[in-house]
Amino acid sequence: MSNSILEGRDAAGESTADDTVTNTAADSPASTTVMSMQQALNRALDEVLADNPKAVIFGEDCGRLGGVFRITDGLQAKHGAQRVFDTPLAESGILGMSVGLAMAGFHPIPEVQFDGFAYPAINQIVCQIARMNYRSRGTMPMPITLRVPSFGGIRAPEHHGESLEALFAHVPGLKVVSPSNPHEAYHLLKYAATRPDPVIFMEPKSRYWQKGEVDTARHDAGGGSPTGAKVMREGRHLTLVAWGAMVSRCLQVAELAAEDGIDIEVLDLRWLKPIDAEALAASVRKTRRAVVVHEAPLTSGLGAEVAQLITQSCFDTLKAPVERVTGFDVPYPSGDLEDEYIPNIDRILFGIQRVLEYKRG
Amino acid sequence: MDTLLPVASGGAAGPPTSDELRELYSLMVAVRHLDTSAIAWQRQGIIPGYAPELGQEAAQVGSGYAVDTTRDFVFPTYREMGVARTMGVDMVAYMSTHKATWHGGLYNPMESRLAPIQAVVAGSVLHAVGWAHGQTLDRQDGVALTYFGDGASSQGDVHEAMNFAAVMKAPVVFFVQNNGWAISVPTERQVAGGSVAARAAGYGIPAVKIDGDDVVAVLDATRRAFAHARSGNGPVLIEAMTYRRGPHSTSDDPGRYRSLDEERDGAGTDPLERLRQRLLADGIADEAFFAEALAAAKAEEEQIRTGIQALGSRPGTEMFDLVFQETTPALKAQAANWREESEHV
Structure with a gap:
C-alpha cells in the first residue's frame, strides 16, 4: 500500500518545517480548506452527528461550554442537548454509561477531558468496553469512540500530559489511533466514529491550534487504507516512526538532516493498534535503518513493539538496531521540565546519529 | 427511607393473583432445586464452580417476575440464576458460564433482555444507567433493572451510577440484595449509615427497604418501582433484606467466618417455606400442587444437567x-x- 501512497504524494518533500501540510495551494482541490486541528475535529463530529442519528457526544463540559479545548464547540446548539450533553464529573460514570448506551443501539462518542483522567475509568474501559463484544459473543458490539486529549507540551498541571497508548494498545478488544495534523484528525475521527468496535482516539493537544490544509473529499491521495500507516515524507537513508505530535517534530528533524545530506523517511503510524506492520516493513526494507520516537516513557512503551515488528521483518537487512527516542521512565514532569522530557530535535538527531554511526561487532 | 412508592397505574401492579402466587412458588422451587443441584454438579465434577443463591429465591424470583421482557432490560451480577430462570432465559445457556464454557454465558443477551453475566461487582450498574438514558433519548418506556449486593455497594461505581441516574432522571431500578455477607465480611462492616437504602436519600432517589424473603413483598415493591420509573419519575432503589444461606461460592468455607448458630439465627425462616405456608393458609395450593411443582423442578433440573453435560468446548x-x-x-x-x-x- 505504501507505494501507492507515495505516488500520490510527490509534494511531501516540500513540507515546511513546522507543519505537515503536503499539498501546495496551487494543487489544492476545491474540497480543501485550511483549518486548525480543533476545527477539523469539530467539523468531523458535526458531520458524524448529522450522518448518524444514533451518535451521541457527552462528557465533562462537552455541552454548553463546547469542551475545555472547544472540540465540541457549537455542537449542542446545532444538534440539541439530547445529542450533545454534559455529564456529572466522573469518568467511570461516563464510560460505564457508554456501555449501556451502546447496548441500547447508540454510537457513544464520550470525551475524557484529559489523558490522566482515563485512569479512574480503567475498569470500565478495560473490563467492560473492551470485552463486552467478546463476553456477549458478538451480540453486543461496543461502537464507542473515546476521545482523549493526549500527550504533553502545553505546560499543564499534573495528569494533563500523559501518553497512554501502550496501556490501551495492550488491552485486547481496544483499537487505538492518533492523528498528527488537521487533515488526519478530520478523516481518522470520521472513520473511527463509524466503526463497530471501540476506538481510543488520542488527540495531540499540543497540535490543536496548528493549522493545515484539510481535503474533506479524500483521505489518502492514492487510495491508502484508513487503517494503515502513512508515509509523510519519503527518504532513503533512515525511517523515523512517530505518531501524534511527534510526527511534525520528526518532519522538522528530517528537514534539518537533509541539510547534511541525510535523506529521512517519516512514517506516521496513525494506528497504534492495530499497527501497520506491512508499512513498517516496506519503509525499513528500503531505508534499512529506523528510529522510533514517542513521548511516553521508554520501558514497555510502544516503541518496543515497533522495534520488534521491524526486527522481525527486516532483521537480515537492518544496518543497526532500531533506536528509541522517548520520554523517560519518570512521572510526567511539571511544565518547567517538560521540554527536557519530550523528545526534542536534538535528542532525535542524536538517535539518528547513533544509528548511522553504528558499527557491527 | 421507607418512602411509599406510588401504586402502578394499569394492570402492572396490585396484589398477585392466585395463579401468580402458584407460579411464583413453582419458579422458586425450580430455582431452589437447580441451585442446590448445581452444588452437587460441582462436587460430581460436572462443573468446576458455582455461586449459589440459596435463600435469595424470593428476592430474585419476586423482582424478576416484575420485568416486562418486551421492553425492559436486566443487568445481573454472577449470582442471579433465579432472575434468569424467572425471565425465561435458556438455562443450559445460562449455566454454561459455570461449566467454564464462556464467561458471559451462551445465552443471547439481546434476545433474553439479560446482560451477560458480570463478574466485576457493581460493574454493570452504570451500564443500566446508560441503557436507561438511551430509553429517554429514544422516547421509549423501558426500565433498566440492575442488581448488586451489600458488598458491591462499597464500590464507587454505585455512587456514580446513582448520582448519574438521579441527575438524568433515568428509568433505573436499583435492586440491592443485602444478603448479609460479602464473602466473609458481614454487612455491619461493609455498609455505613445503616443501610444502602438510606444512601438513596442523598441522591433524592426514593427507596424502600423490604423483607427480601417475602416474595409477595418483593414483587409488590418491584412493580411499584417499575411503574415509578416508567412514568418518567426517575430511578428507584429497593433494598431487599435476605440472607446468603450457602457459601459465597463452591470454593468458599463459611465455617472460617461464621458459626452454624449464627447462620441459623441470621437466616430466619426459609423463604420457600414461608410461601408454602402462606399458600396453604390461604387455600391457594395444596400438597398435591407442591408435589407436582417439585416433580416439575426435578424434571427441569435433569434436562438442564443433561444439556450441560452434553455441552462441548467452544x-x-x-x-x-x-x-x-x-x-x-x-x-x-x-x-x-x-x-x-x-x-x-
Whole structure:
C-alpha cells in the first residue's frame, strides 16, 4: 500500500518545517480548506452527528461550554442537548454509561477531558468496553469512540500530559489511533466514529491550534487504507516512526538532516493498534535503518513493539538496531521540565546519529 | 427511607393473583432445586464452580417476575440464576458460564433482555444507567433493572451510577440484595449509615427497604418501582433484606467466618417455606400442587444437567473471532499460528 501512497504524494518533500501540510495551494482541490486541528475535529463530529442519528457526544463540559479545548464547540446548539450533553464529573460514570448506551443501539462518542483522567475509568474501559463484544459473543458490539486529549507540551498541571497508548494498545478488544495534523484528525475521527468496535482516539493537544490544509473529499491521495500507516515524507537513508505530535517534530528533524545530506523517511503510524506492520516493513526494507520516537516513557512503551515488528521483518537487512527516542521512565514532569522530557530535535538527531554511526561487532 | 412508592397505574401492579402466587412458588422451587443441584454438579465434577443463591429465591424470583421482557432490560451480577430462570432465559445457556464454557454465558443477551453475566461487582450498574438514558433519548418506556449486593455497594461505581441516574432522571431500578455477607465480611462492616437504602436519600432517589424473603413483598415493591420509573419519575432503589444461606461460592468455607448458630439465627425462616405456608393458609395450593411443582423442578433440573453435560468446548477459533466486529491482521496471524501449532500437538 505504501507505494501507492507515495505516488500520490510527490509534494511531501516540500513540507515546511513546522507543519505537515503536503499539498501546495496551487494543487489544492476545491474540497480543501485550511483549518486548525480543533476545527477539523469539530467539523468531523458535526458531520458524524448529522450522518448518524444514533451518535451521541457527552462528557465533562462537552455541552454548553463546547469542551475545555472547544472540540465540541457549537455542537449542542446545532444538534440539541439530547445529542450533545454534559455529564456529572466522573469518568467511570461516563464510560460505564457508554456501555449501556451502546447496548441500547447508540454510537457513544464520550470525551475524557484529559489523558490522566482515563485512569479512574480503567475498569470500565478495560473490563467492560473492551470485552463486552467478546463476553456477549458478538451480540453486543461496543461502537464507542473515546476521545482523549493526549500527550504533553502545553505546560499543564499534573495528569494533563500523559501518553497512554501502550496501556490501551495492550488491552485486547481496544483499537487505538492518533492523528498528527488537521487533515488526519478530520478523516481518522470520521472513520473511527463509524466503526463497530471501540476506538481510543488520542488527540495531540499540543497540535490543536496548528493549522493545515484539510481535503474533506479524500483521505489518502492514492487510495491508502484508513487503517494503515502513512508515509509523510519519503527518504532513503533512515525511517523515523512517530505518531501524534511527534510526527511534525520528526518532519522538522528530517528537514534539518537533509541539510547534511541525510535523506529521512517519516512514517506516521496513525494506528497504534492495530499497527501497520506491512508499512513498517516496506519503509525499513528500503531505508534499512529506523528510529522510533514517542513521548511516553521508554520501558514497555510502544516503541518496543515497533522495534520488534521491524526486527522481525527486516532483521537480515537492518544496518543497526532500531533506536528509541522517548520520554523517560519518570512521572510526567511539571511544565518547567517538560521540554527536557519530550523528545526534542536534538535528542532525535542524536538517535539518528547513533544509528548511522553504528558499527557491527 | 421507607418512602411509599406510588401504586402502578394499569394492570402492572396490585396484589398477585392466585395463579401468580402458584407460579411464583413453582419458579422458586425450580430455582431452589437447580441451585442446590448445581452444588452437587460441582462436587460430581460436572462443573468446576458455582455461586449459589440459596435463600435469595424470593428476592430474585419476586423482582424478576416484575420485568416486562418486551421492553425492559436486566443487568445481573454472577449470582442471579433465579432472575434468569424467572425471565425465561435458556438455562443450559445460562449455566454454561459455570461449566467454564464462556464467561458471559451462551445465552443471547439481546434476545433474553439479560446482560451477560458480570463478574466485576457493581460493574454493570452504570451500564443500566446508560441503557436507561438511551430509553429517554429514544422516547421509549423501558426500565433498566440492575442488581448488586451489600458488598458491591462499597464500590464507587454505585455512587456514580446513582448520582448519574438521579441527575438524568433515568428509568433505573436499583435492586440491592443485602444478603448479609460479602464473602466473609458481614454487612455491619461493609455498609455505613445503616443501610444502602438510606444512601438513596442523598441522591433524592426514593427507596424502600423490604423483607427480601417475602416474595409477595418483593414483587409488590418491584412493580411499584417499575411503574415509578416508567412514568418518567426517575430511578428507584429497593433494598431487599435476605440472607446468603450457602457459601459465597463452591470454593468458599463459611465455617472460617461464621458459626452454624449464627447462620441459623441470621437466616430466619426459609423463604420457600414461608410461601408454602402462606399458600396453604390461604387455600391457594395444596400438597398435591407442591408435589407436582417439585416433580416439575426435578424434571427441569435433569434436562438442564443433561444439556450441560452434553455441552462441548467452544471451538478455539472463537477466542480470536469474537474479540472485534472487525478483526485485525495481528489477530488473524495469531489465529493462523495457533491453528498450525495446535494441529502439530
